Amino acid sequence: MKGEVEIWRGDSLIHKESNMIVDGAGVIIADMMTATPSLSGYDPTLSSVLDPSNYCIQAISFGTGKDAFTSNAHNTGEPLGILIQQRQVYVWDNKQEEALLFVNFSAIDGSAYIPEAGFPEAPNPQLTRLEMGDTTTYQILPSEANVSSYFVGNGQLVNLLPSSIVLNTTEITGANEVDKKVIGSTLGCFPPGGVPSISAIAIFSDGSELSSLIGSSTFNSASSMDYSGFVSFQKGVSDPASGLVVAPIGFSYLSGVEYSVELGPGDLQCANLYGGIYHLGLWCLDLQQSLRSGNIPPYSFSILNNPRKYRLFAIKSFNVDITKNEDNGSTSGFTNYASDQNLLIKWKLKFL
Amino acid sequence: MNFIEEKSINGHLTIIKKYSSGKEEILLDENNIIVSGMGFALSKFFSHNHATNNTILDYQIGKFQVGVSGPPAGGVVSSIFELSGALSSISEYGLGSNLVIESLQPIIGTGVGAAKPFANIPHSKITRVGDSSVRYTLVIDEEACNNLTRDSSDAYLNEIGLFVNNPLGSASENPILVAYKTFSNIYKTSDFSLIFRWTINF
Numbered sequence: 001m002k003g004e005v006e007i008w009r010g011d012s013l014i015h016k017e018s019n020m021i022v023d024g025a026g027v028i029i030a031d032m033m034t035a036t037p038s039l040s041g042y043d044p045t046l047s048s049v050l051d052p053s054n055y056c057i058q059a060i061s062f063g064t065g066k067d068a069f070t071s072n073a074h075n076t077g078e079p080l081g082i083l084i085q086q087r088q089v090y091v092w093d094n095k096q097e098e099a100l101l102f103v104n105f106s107a108i109d110g111s112a113y114i115p116e117a118g119f120p121e122a123p124n125p126q127l128t129r130l131e132m133g134d135t136t137t138y139q140i141l142p143s144e145a146n147v148s149s150y151f152v153g154n155g156q157l158v159n160l161l162p163s164s165i166v167l168n169t170t171e172i173t174g175a176n177e178v179d180k181k182v183i184g185s186t187l188g189c190f191p192p193g194g195v196p197s198i199s200a201i202a203i204f205s206d207g208s209e210l211s212s213l214i215g216s217s218t219f220n221s222a223s224s225m226d227y228s229g230f231v232s233f234q235k236g237v238s239d240p241a242s243g244l245v246v247a248p249i250g251f252s253y254l255s256g257v258e259y260s261v262e263l264g265p266g267d268l269q270c271a272n273l274y275g276g277i278y279h280l281g282l283w284c285l286d287l288q289q290s291l292r293s294g295n296i297p298p299y300s301f302s303i304l305n306n307p308r309k310y311r312l313f314a315i316k317s318f319n320v321d322i323t324k325n326e327d328n329g330s331t332s333g334f335t336n337y338a339s340d341q342n343l344l345i346k347w348k349l350k351f352l
Numbered sequence: 353m354n355f356i357e358e359k360s361i362n363g364h365l366t367i368i369k370k371y372s373s374g375k376e377e378i379l380l381d382e383n384n385i386i387v388s389g390m391g392f393a394l395s396k397f398f399s400h401n402h403a404t405n406n407t408i409l410d411y412q413i414g415k416f417q418v419g420v421s422g423p424p425a426g427g428v429v430s431s432i433f434e435l436s437g438a439l440s441s442i443s444e445y446g447l448g449s450n451l452v453i454e455s456l457q458p459i460i461g462t463g464v465g466a467a468k469p470f471a472n473i474p475h476s477k478i479t480r481v482g483d484s485s486v487r488y489t490l491v492i493d494e495e496a497c498n499n500l501t502r503d504s505s506d507a508y509l510n511e512i513g514l515f516v517n518n519p520l521g522s523a524s525e526n527p528i529l530v531a532y533k534t535f536s537n538i539y540k541t542s543d544f545s546l547i548f549r550w551t552i553n554f
Contacts, residue, residue, distance in 0.1 A: 001394075002358040021359040026484025029394070029554040034480045035408045050407040056400055125359070235400055246400055252462055253395035254388055349398065352361070352391030352430065 001025060001351050005280065005316045008344040019280075019316040019347070020123040028055055028284045028311055048297040049287070059230035059283040059310055060244045060261050060345075063130030063156040064321075067118030068275025073200075074137045074186055111210065112325045112333025113202065113272055120278040123317045129155035130279040130315060139186045141179045147186050150175055156281065157271055158229045159303075160184045162192035162220055169227045170305040188274035189229070191266045193221030200273055202334050212335040215266030218342070219243070226306040230283065231261055240344060249348060256350035263345070265337035268323045276321030282347060286311035314349070361386050361554055365512075365533045368547040372494065380535045384550070387430045389459070389528040393516040403521025413478075413552070415456075415470040415515040415527050416490050420500060422511025422534035433460045433529050435513050439497065442469050449496030459520065459528040470515065470527060481551060488514065490548040497540045508537030512548060 003019035032055040048054070068074070121131045135153030140146055150172050151160070160166045166184030167177065175183060191198045191214045202210045219225035224232050224243030234243040240262040249255040259282065263271075271277050289309040290299060299308045322343065327333040367380040397411045421437025439445055442453045452472040457464040477489040490512075500507040511534045515527035531552065540546065 001361065023359075023484065025359060026554040030480060030482075030484045030486050032397070032408055033412050033486050033552075033554070034478055035412070036475055037407075037409055038475075050409060052397060052402045052406055052408050052411060053400065055408060056398055233400065246398070248395065248399050248401070253392045253399065256391070256395050257399045349395075350391065351394035351398070352386065352388055 001349065003282075003314050003316075003347060003349045006346040006348070007322060008346065009341060015318070015322065017316070017318075019314050020125060021314045022125050022127050022312050024128060024284070024311045025313045028286075028313060031055060031288065046296055049291075051297060053235075054285050054287045054297050054299075056233070056284060057244075057246075057259065057282050057313055058233045058285050058308065060259070060347075061130065061156045061229045061231065061281045061283065062271065062277045063120070063279030063281065064115070064275035065117030065120035065278055066131050066133035066135050066153075068115055069135040069137050069153055071116040072275045073188060073273040074275070075139070111202065112327055112336075114324070115272060115274070115276040115321060117275050117278055117321070120317060123315060127315055128312055130281045130312075131155040137187055139182075141175070141182055143176060143179050145175070145179065147183050150179075150183055151187060154228055156229045156279070157189035157274060157277070158187050159190050159219070159225045159227050160187045161190060161198070161270070162217075164192065165220075165227050165303060168304050171227055189271050190219055190225065191215070191217045191270045193217050193219075193223070196266065198270070200269070200334075210332060210334055212269070214269050215264060215337065215339065217266050217270070218262055218264030219267060221264075223303060226301065226303045228306065230306070230308075230310060232301045241342075249350075256348055259347045259349070261345050263323075263343045265339055265341050268325070268341070268343060269337040272321065272323035272325065276323050278318050278321060280316040280345065280347070281312055282314045282349075283310035284313045285309070314347075316347070361390060361552065363531050363550060363552040365535075365551075366549040367535060367538075368549065369538075369544050370547055371544045379538065380533075382533070384531050384533040385428055385430060386531050386552075387432055387529055389433060389516065390530040392459070393519040393528055393530060396519045405523075406521035410516075410518040410521055412517055413486075413488060413514050413530060414473050414517040416473060416488075416548075417468070417470055417513050417515070418492065418497060418509050419511040419513075420502060420507040420509060428532065428534060432532060434458060434465065435511050435529075435532070437502075437511070438468050438513075439500070440468065444497065444500060445469060445471060446493075446496035446498060449493050451492070451496050456525050456527055458515065459526050464526050482553070484554045486552050486554070488548075488550045488552070490550065492540065492546040492548070494542045494545050496545075498542050500540065506539055508539050509546070510534055510537050514550060514552075 001021045007015040136148045198214045240260040244261045286309045295307045325333040363384040365384045369377040417438040419435035419438040424436045445453045455467045479487045481487045514531040518525045
């Protein structure tokens, strides 16, 4: 088994590299090869246990280096420092924006934001998530509780920034509404769908500021990404803006399959501010873990309370941030995420 | 970080000759060849393009054939879809044997071939032997495949293939060859059984 990832910006191929199939892929196929028909006969409610989709690739996710989760837009400065106070003001004043993102940097080489991500995890066939280190974000909230007591990092970029998600997901429990909004803006990492409603403010080292209204999210417009950052597979759909889609390569299945997904400008700009994207991961359903958790198939996808458990199948790591942007003449790279700058990810898998 | 990493699917076959006295003799202990049908079956599986009645059982390795004309004339290459000389009738597999035989049309290239007999692999003979390893234990008992002939001459077992059950989800069930191995000639008689212990690492 092998794979290759292509990344296209418009008509330009900007990356084309091999991926790494991790050990979990072999485990999934061995699970599939040894599933016994007696499972469905034992309990009629388990009749869907023999559905092939329980073992197929069902999601893609995006990751960055573990250091990114305590810096960039995750970090609002010292506890209750100036930036978190500004966030509180915006939340309390009920401004039009759902949240504000702040990044603080020196504009040395233009004004595109270059996230701090440290050294992202090196590719390793034993990986079970995109970043194995601690990716929990530690930040004191207005109530003086810590973000980490509500959400432990899962090794990838999450989708808790939209208020419709962070206020309603069953993952964040016990926090008040103000805390929840600050938790969402602290954890990130993708803007809401629909009308753009989130602003990013760059505070440069000379004290000047630059504001940018972030475009809407392709994922959240299509409701394809759950709170924990998994973009769900869309069966019977060919538009990669709808989520993860698949098609056979060539005429027959002898050449493998190609998964594809599209990130919109808003997704790219927002992910850039939260640490960029250095990892891509393809995930299968982990039926064994799902059953152990008391969930029986079929597993319907849910943004707010996803019953699906995933197992990493393949990973692609980059030594550059694929959300990286550049200044364009006098236009700042911080704001220069044009609507035609979608990234199309094509992930080809061959099984022999 | 341009890591070019593949995860190769490979297999290992051990053939054991077992006499009714209990005496055992290992005839072969070698790697097999995984053929393009494995790529076809897994690509079909991961394409999500499943037929309405497809279940996970359709994508499992659940059948095998033995033959008497190995190795193939074009060599043992990954592009083969069939055995060179698979046994041609249910009676050749042995009417008194414990094998469950059915006649099916295998997938050959982009079409299906003529119907041939296939032996089923019972689920009790499919064992998980590691996180990503599965062992198939195929037993050709004392009553199976005995005293075979071709053109009035003795015929020797010398090839075997594993098949995925029915990746297209056809109502008529069309298996596809996924692993193949040739071995030295074995003239099968009722004096012994043959045990094929075949491990596939995914």
